[in-house]
Amino acid sequence: MVQLSAVESANITLAQSRPLVAVFVGATSGIGEYTLLALARAHGKTGKGLRVYLVGRSAASAKSIIAECQRLCPSGDFRFVQVDTLNLLQGTDECCKQITKLETAEPFGGGEPRIDILCMTQGFVRFGAAEITPEGLEVSMALLYYSRMRFTTNLLHLLLATPPSHPAHILSVFGAGLEKGATLHLDDLSLTKDPKAHYGFLNLRVHVVHMTTMFFEHLAQQHPGKLSLVHVYPGLVLTPAMNHPSYPWWFKAAAFVLKPIAKRTVAIKPEEIGNRVLFLATPRYLARGVEDVKTSDGQVPVAMGSDGVRGGGAYSCNWDGETNDIEKFYVKLREQGFERKVVEHTDKVFEVVGRGNRFEE
Numbered sequence: 001m002v003q004l005s006a007v008e009s010a011n012i013t014l015a016q017s018r019p020l021v022a023v024f025v026g027a028t029s030g031i032g033e034y035t036l037l038a039l040a041r042a043h044g045k046t047g048k049g050l051r052v053y054l055v056g057r058s059a060a061s062a063k064s065i066i067a068e069c070q071r072l073c074p075s076g077d078f079r080f081v082q083v084d085t086l087n088l089l090q091g092t093d094e095c096c097k098q099i100t101k102l103e104t105a106e107p108f109g110g111g112e113p114r115i116d117i118l119c120m121t122q123g124f125v126r127f128g129a130a131e132i133t134p135e136g137l138e139v140s141m142a143l144l145y146y147s148r149m150r151f152t153t154n155l156l157h158l159l160l161a162t163p164p165s166h167p168a169h170i171l172s173v174f175g176a177g178l179e180k181g182a183t184l185h186l187d188d189l190s191l192t193k194d195p196k197a198h199y200g201f202l203n204l205r206v207h208v209v210h211m212t213t214m215f216f217e218h219l220a221q222q223h224p225g226k227l228s229l230v231h232v233y234p235g236l237v238l239t240p241a242m243n244h245p246s247y248p249w250w251f252k253a254a255a256f257v258l259k260p261i262a263k264r265t266v267a268i269k270p271e272e273i274g275n276r277v278l279f280l281a282t283p284r285y286l287a288r289g290v291e292d293v294k295t296s297d298g299q300v301p302v303a304m305g306s307d308g309v310r311g312g313g314a315y316s317c318n319w320d321g322e323t324n325d326i327e328k329f330y331v332k333l334r335e336q337g338f339e340r341k342v343v344e345h346t347d348k349v350f351e352v353v354g355r356g357n358r359f360e361e
C-alpha cells in the first residue's frame with residue numbers, strides 16, 4: 001500500500017508546482033466529487049493555478065461543490081459544463097465540443113489550450129435486465145466504458161498539448177483488477193447482440209474492465225511520453241450511489257443494515273479516496289517510454305504497467321495505489337489479438353454512432 005502521507009505529499013507537489021487544467025466527469029457526487037475536492041485542497045491558496053471543468057447533470061450539486069472548491073482554492077477557475085445525460089455518446093460529444101471551445105477561446109495561463117487531468121467517475125452498475133439506448137448501447141456499458149473512451153479520444157488533442165515533461169493523466173474509476181467472475185463474450189463485446197443471454201451485473205463488470213485495460217494500453221503505446229492512463233478499483237466507498245433509485249430493494253436493505261458497520265471497518269473515507277484517486281495523476285504513473293523509470297519522485301517507485309512493463313503508461317490499480325497483478329488474464333487474449341479487436345470494435349461504435357446511426361453488433 002502506498003502510505004497516505006506519501007500520497008498527500010505527492011498531491012501537494014502536483015498542485016503546487018505548475019498550473020493545471022482538469023476535467024472531472026461525474027463529480028457532482030461521490031468519488032469524483034471527493035477527488036475534485038482533494039485537488040482544490042492540495043492547491044489551496046498557494047498553488048500555481050487551477051482551472052476545472054466539472055461535467056454533470058445537476059446544476060444544484062455542481063453549484064454547492066464549486067462553492068466548496070472556491071472556499072478551499074479561492075483563486076481557482078471552476079466551470080460547470082451541464083449535460084442532459086451521458087447515456088448517449090451524443091451528450092459526450094456535445095460536452096467535449098463545449099470544453100474544447102472554452103479552453104481554446106481562453107487557454108489557461110495564456111499558453112496552448114490543454115488538459116492536464118481527465119478524471120472520469122460517471123455511471124453505475126445496473127442490476128437486472130439490460131437497457132439499450134437509442135444509440136444501440138447498453139446503458140451501463142455506455143457510461144462506464146464507451147463515454148469514458150469517447151471523452152478521452154475527443155479531448156486527445158488537448159491532452160496531447162501538455163508541456164513536454166508532463167504527460168496528461170487520464171483516470172477512470174470503476175473495477176480495475178476485477179477480471180474474474182463471469183464470461184467474456186468475445187463475439188458480443190457490447191453485450192447487445194444477445195443481452196438476455198450475455199448481460200448481467202458480473203458480465204458488465206468483466207467486459208468494462210477488460211476493454212478499458214486494452215484501450216488504455218493501445219493509447220499509451222500510440223502516444224509514448226504523452227499520456228498516462230490509469231483505471232482503478234476504489235474499494236468500498238459509502239457514496240450516494242448506495243441508494244441509487246434503480247437498485248433492487250434487497251440491495252438497499254442490505255446497504256442500510258451494513259453501512260454503519262462498514263463505515264467503522266472496511267469503508268474507505270471520502271477524503272482518503274479523493275486523495276488516493278488524485279495520486280494516480282502523479283509521476284509514479286509515468287507515460288510510456290520515459291527513460292528514467294526507477295523512481296518517480298524519490299519516494300515511491302514507478303508503477304508497473306498493465307502489460308508488465310514498468311512505467312508502461314497504462315495501469316490497473318487497486319484503491320491503495322498499488323498495481324493489480326493481471327497479466328495472467330491477458331496472456332491467451334493477447335495471443336488472440338484481443339487488443340486489436342477491442343480497438344476496432346470501439347472505433348466502429350464511435351464511427352456508427354458518430355454518424356447518427358444506431359449501433360448493431
Ligand SMILES: NC(=O)c1ccc[n+]([C@@H]2O[C@H](COP(=O)([O-])OP(=O)(O)OC[C@H]3O[C@@H](n4cnc5c(N)ncnc54)[C@H](OP(=O)(O)O)[C@@H]3O)[C@@H](O)[C@H]2O)c1
Nearest residue numbers: 026027028029030031057085086087122123236237239241
Ligand atoms: N462507491 C463504491 O464503493 C464503488 C465501488 C466500486 C466501483 N465504484 C464505481 O466508481 C464510480 C463512481 O462511483 P460513486 O460511488 O462515486 O457513484 P455516484 O456517487 O453515484 O457518482 C456517479 C456520478 O456519475 C454521474 N452519472 C450517473 N449517471 C449519469 C448519466 N446518465 N449521465 C451523466 N452523469 C451520470 C452522477 O451524476 P448525478 O449526480 O447527476 O446522478 C454522479 O456524478 C462508478 O463507476 C462506480 O460504479 C464505486
